[in-house]
Amino acid sequence: MSIYLKQIEQLVALQRVDSEIILLKEELESAPKEVEQLEQDYSQFRERKEQILEKIDYLQSQQKRLDGEISDDDLKIKKSKNKLMMASNTKEYHAMMREMDNIEKLNRMREEERMALVEELERQRAALEEVESESSSLKENLDEKQSTLEQRVEEIEARLAVLDKQRKAAGQHVPAPVLGRYEFIRSRLAAPVIVPVMEGVCSGCNIAIPPQSFIELQKGQQILNCPNCQRLIYWCEHFEESHEPVPGKPQAAPKTHKEAAEEAE
Numbered sequence: 001m002s003i004y005l006k007q008i009e010q011l012v013a014l015q016r017v018d019s020e021i022i023l024l025k026e027e028l029e030s031a032p033k034e035v036e037q038l039e040q041d042y043s044q045f046r047e048r049k050e051q052i053l054e055k056i057d058y059l060q061s062q063q064k065r066l067d068g069e070i071s072d073d074d075l076k077i078k079k080s081k082n083k084l085m086m087a088s089n090t091k092e093y094h095a096m097m098r099e100m101d102n103i104e105k106l107n108r109m110r111e112e113e114r115m116a117l118v119e120e121l122e123r124q125r126a127a128l129e130e131v132e133s134e135s136s137s138l139k140e141n142l143d144e145k146q147s148t149l150e151q152r153v154e155e156i157e158a159r160l161a162v163l164d165k166q167r168k169a170a171g172q173h174v175p176a177p178v179l180g181r182y183e184f185i186r187s188r189l190a191a192p193v194i195v196p197v198m199e200g201v202c203s204g205c206n207i208a209i210p211p212q213s214f215i216e217l218q219k220g221q222q223i224l225n226c227p228n229c230q231r232l233i234y235w236c237e238h239f240e241e242s243h244e245p246v247p248g249k250p251q252a253a254p255k256t257h258k259e260a261a262e263e264a265e
């Protein structure tokens with residue numbers, strides 16, 4: 001294999017490593033987002049639960065107050081009934097009756113208020129139950145996602161360490177000026193940096209290479225750039241045996257060699 005072809009091969013290998021690094025880094029960035037969202041939802045549920053508990057607490061204290069007032073006044077009525085027998089005259093008797101009536105009226109109002117309170121308490125308890133069940137299933141989901149995420153992050157970091165070594169190794173075999181061109185393009189364009197030319201078309205930008213450049217490319221003597229997108233290019237037929245797809249870029253990738261071939265079928 002000529003030096004030219006070896007260099008191309010090594011650049012493609014470097015490219016493969018870089019593409020995987022890009023994908024993994026993107027995953028590292030986006031993976032925690034779902035967990036963060038779940039954490040937010042969960043804390044909202046807890047807040048809601050706190051609010052309901054506060055409400056229940058308040059309603060219960062109101063209920064207690066009413067219960068106390070009702071039983072106090074019931075007692076008062078009982079005492080008054082006993083005293084009624086001892087009324088010395090009609091005027092006093094009527095006055096005592098009126099007072100009892102007033103207290104009874106007040107207690108009926110309290111009973112109504114109490115019933116409304118009990119109903120509201122039931123509603124709040126049902127809401128509490130609902131929030132608790134939803135938040136516990138959310139928590140389960142969150143815990144699961146969190147441990148999955150931790151595992152995945154560990155995997156990614158381990159893989160990135162391996163790739164980093166591979167990258168250094170791959171870079172060592174490429175002459176510095178060629179590597180410099182590769183890095184220059186990599187810093188300015190979306191991956192991939194080095195792409196095959198198929199049937200005269202750059203698979204980085206899908207635009208035909210000018211005939212003169214294509215003839216140069218087929219000679220396989222020096223590493224060329226696509227005149228349109230500036231990516232490093234090679235002739236696919238120089239690598240007839242290993243028609244491995246060039247790793248595509250993460251999004252909106254120009255058609256890779258393989259994809260183009262598949263579409264042509």
Ligand SMILES: [Zn+2]
Pocket residue numbers: 202203204205206207226227228229230231
């Ligand atoms: Zn191009």
